[in-house]
Amino acid sequence: MMYRLVFSQVLRRLDAEAVHRFTVSALALLARLPLVKRLLHRALAPHDPALRVTAFGVHFPGPLGLAAGFDKDAACAEALSALGFGHVEVGTITAHGQPGNPRPRLFRLVRQHAVINRMGFNNAGAVAAARRLRRTRSVPVVIGVNIGKTKVVPESEATADYVASAKELAPLADYLVVNVSSPNTPGLRNLQAVSLLRPLLTAVKEVADATPRRTPLLVKIAPDLADEDVDAVAELALELGLDGIIATNTTIKHDGETGGLSGRPLKARSLEVLRRLRAKVGDRITLVSAGGVEDVDDVWERLLAGATLVQGYTGWVYGGPLWAAHIHRQLLRRVRRHGLKSVTEAIGRTA
Template identity: 60%
Template sequence: MYRLLFRLLLRRLSAETAHHLGFGLLRFLMAIPGVRALAKRLLGPRDPRLSVRAFGLDFPGPLGLAAGFDKDARGFEALGALGFAFVEIGTVTGEAQSGNPRPRLFRLEQDRALVNRMGFNNEGSRRAAERLEKRKPGGVVVGVNIGKTKVVPESEAAADYVASAERLAAHADYLVVNVSSPNTPGLRDLQSTEKLRPILVEVRAALDRACPARRVPLLVKIAPDLADEDIDAIGDLARELGLDGIIATNTTIRRDGLVTDPARVSEIGAGGLSGKPVKARALVVLRRLRARVGDSLVLVAAGGVEDADDAWERIAAGATLVQAYTAFVYEGPTFARRIHEGIVARMQAEGLGSIAELVGRDAR
């Protein structure tokens, strides 16, 4: 049904307009009494073999929704009702900002991909904190992804991240420092360890000050375009600083291997490419991180996860959790359920009793 709707309507709209329309409709439907509970029963992961323990948290399954879909914490519970075991909101910045000019989100349907140059458009970390403060106990696990405000100079980047961390610490199940989006000028430069170190140190201290009763797990999200030695360096830094995990990976600036007409790709221009074309490199980065850090950190796999086999491969390579985004846009509301059901089928076939038995199996 969704694929028919996509072909007949959504693909005829601009990608950003379709997103707002679809997300608004989802929030409206889930606000109807009883609908969210029904959706959760029908679509949510129920098999206990899917359960994952990470960051001191219990996840009903390994698949979550990556940051970028719910930028301002408007509909995380509605998205959780679609079967995602966790939802990462954001990226939010210290101050509200409108992002880059439209059009800034594009579909590459032949490649099962998206190109975005949104530029961290969001209402700011204060507004996100206000919405998250209204969360009710027992809801979906919510991660918060924070980035640098565009107008803030590099010399003040740490303070900008700290401001968001302090506001959001009490409301985030885990927090992610995003230094890997290609759409904020100079942001990826912060992935160098000499620049990343003070940001992570100060954010960790801010989380501990703002939420002394609970350790808020801290992760960093990296780009697939890093050189191998830089991946190793970030892995070493994360271990040294006692980070809780790494998300691998964000979008890529590369355009090689695409099926889409090169003229169309050139017309779209700059931005981060997500979806199927990122799959191979994201897996390489994940495997390199696992080889470097072992099981000392929680690795979260993202980038090109389209089906249960992709999720299975990432978990076997060392990921404890998996995130998707672009495939959800193309596949629709039953996407998460199909992923979880597919994983259960493979577990059954291989006689596995838990996800933990699969994590890192190929790396051992």
């Protein structure tokens, strides 16, 4: 309630990207305070065994995580874990650092509980992110690393660019995500075509498979793919032995500022793509649902539809710092109310 008041009276009047930068800086400071982190983690992180989920050999304390796009440079993952997220996906990270697109490039649509961004993969690059990921952690956190194409790299050299990032980051990640679905890097979504995606994923998978623990590899797709293209990506993921698919990224099907739309308007299509993927792949690979996740009802619905993990970002923007902790507590109550021993028993029940 307090956060809603602060948001409506103060935060919504401030520049969205300025608030984002301030929040990342504050959480990065928190990440350097081990005692405070541990206290917050004890109070807010999911600890009950009934919430634990295992996906592609990785153990998650709870199914709800933070989607890529917030912690672009792996600066504050521990602090985010302490606030209640079951995993944190950092990035998108490119092989070479880049400033991203010109400002303004981040816009709130408050009435729709949505955000439009055209950030353009602004980040300091794979080497800088790897340096941060090597730091000793004082609280447990599952970190996924999301990699994308450097803007100046031509499409013909995209595979080599992704491979360069993977070589730096795959050994440090709990799982690796190939992002070919952001609308804010010119030509990137072309890589979702199976003819281009197959050699790219094959090359990155070779790197991920060669790490000491074999880093799980996932691909993230757009909600704007035609249904037959969703099916084609699902078949490719099975063919190549990928560990999972994240569905979905932002959509360009809107009437607002140029960029990708996230939040409530994406809810229906994201759920539709999840159900289509589940029908295609069953439980043979892990499905991660993102897009329009706002509350425990959304998380529960995605689990029932076949998602093993769920991610949010825009929901957190409007829900406040305790959003993930609150949802995990509500989810635990729901698991018990349904007489289940574990949240994993709910996965795929309506698929």
